[in-house]
Amino acid sequence: MILSVVKERAANERRVAVTPDVVKRFVGLSLEVRVEHDAGLAGGYPDEAYVAAGAQIVDDPDALWRECDIVLKVRQPETDGASGRNEVGLLRAGAVIVGMLYPLTNPALVKALAEAKVTSFSLDQLPRITRAQTMDVLSSMSTVAGYKAVLLAAAHHGKFFPMLVTAAGTIAPAKVLILGAGVAGLQAIATARRLGAVVEAFDVRPAVKEQVESLGAKFLAAEAITAEGEGGYAKELSEEQHKRELELIHQVVKGVDVVISTALIPGKPAPVLITEAMVRDMRPGSVIVDLAAEMGGNCELTRGGDTVTRHGVTIMGPLNLPADTPMHASQMFAKNLLAFLTPMLKEGQLTLDFDDEVVKGTCITHEGRIVHEATRQAVEGGKRS
Ligand code: NAD
Secondary structure, three states, X not given: OEEEEOOXXXXXXXXXXXXXXXXXXXXXXXXXXXXXXXXXXXXXXXXXXXXXXXXEEEOOXXXXXXXXXXXXXXXXXXXXXXXXXXXHHHOOOOOEEEEOOOHHHOHHHHHHHHHOOOEEEEHHHOOOOHHHHHHOHHHHHHHHHHHHHHHHHHHHOOXXXXXXXXXXXXXXOOEEEEEOOOHHHHHHHHHHHXXXXXXXXXXXXXXXXXXXXXXXXXXXXXXXXXXXXXXXXXXXXXXXHHHHHHHHHHXXXXXXXXXXXXXXXXXXXXXXXXXXXXXXXXXXXXXXXXXXXXXXXOEOOOOOOOEEEEOOEEEXXXXXXXXHOHXXXXXXXXXXXXXXXXXXXXXXEEOOOOOOHHHHHHEEEEOOEEOOHHHHHHHHHHHHO
């Protein structure tokens, strides 16, 4: 079987789906691996490293799509998008694509994949079960984003993060507040602590208190503000609880230098946790890094993809931080892909078991049909409206 690794064409995307280390593993699983010329260069992986790992470098991108059995990507393939390319149209019927396709919000892509009779897997739909942890690209990318958000804040802030005792006097450590202590928030806590900041965190899932404390941060206790939903995720707070949460955050943000906000609720816009009135009351020079920017932002003043300064506070709304740490983001993504595909690869052939909840949970289209129930509903719902 021929496995293609193609170059990401989205603007500012520097990741690559498969790194040379993982190429070696696929070759060991009896696959012929072809890599597009310079596919990994922006991430720090040159063609020579892929060749040394056993891959063949291909100059013609269309040939990679046309002649493969499996194509691996980070982002969605082009249908007839901005670049004018139709990558899905190049795939042969029965070919397999794996990546982060976000099918629930990309009906045109899903329809194109079904029409092309491509078998597509979207790793953003992976069930978050223990067995699938090694395949969990969302956790990997959240880890990268949480880390990088703290570095962005530290680089931008006019203060040191650690306490320093110098001949020029003692410098107090920076104070950091983390809102949302899921995967990204916990990594942000760990990173800010490593830099020496004093860290506080809040989440509506009380279960994370122990994890927050084990990282050396203080958990802002608020017994009446909890909203644990299905599958360990948060759900929306009641109006009354949300009001109480805003009051709590308002008190705390007045005394911090940095806020990293990561609060998300599956399938909903991000909850607003930092209002303009709060920003006005923050210390001048403070920095907010809003990791929820893609879902509308946790701060009322966030502009997705932009950095703005309001009332002396810098508010950053980065949209794709993992692409700014492409070497390790690609390494983690590639390892997740390997863990996902290995159980399906038997003697160089792909065997799909639709009774397996990982296969069932991630397979979006197969043999011309949309087989993923939530995606089918989203696509059909879109047709009606
Ligand atoms: P997420 O990105 O959906 O949300 C980030 C955090 O925001 C969550 O911790 C959530 O509770 C919090 N949040 C939502 N509304 C909030 C509000 N109003 N105020 C403050 N915080 C708010 O979360 P995630 O990082 O994807 O993790 C979600 C859950 O999935 C966690 O329980 C995590 O441990 C679990 N998980 C399990 C696996 C696995 O077993 N394979 C892998 C990854 C994550």
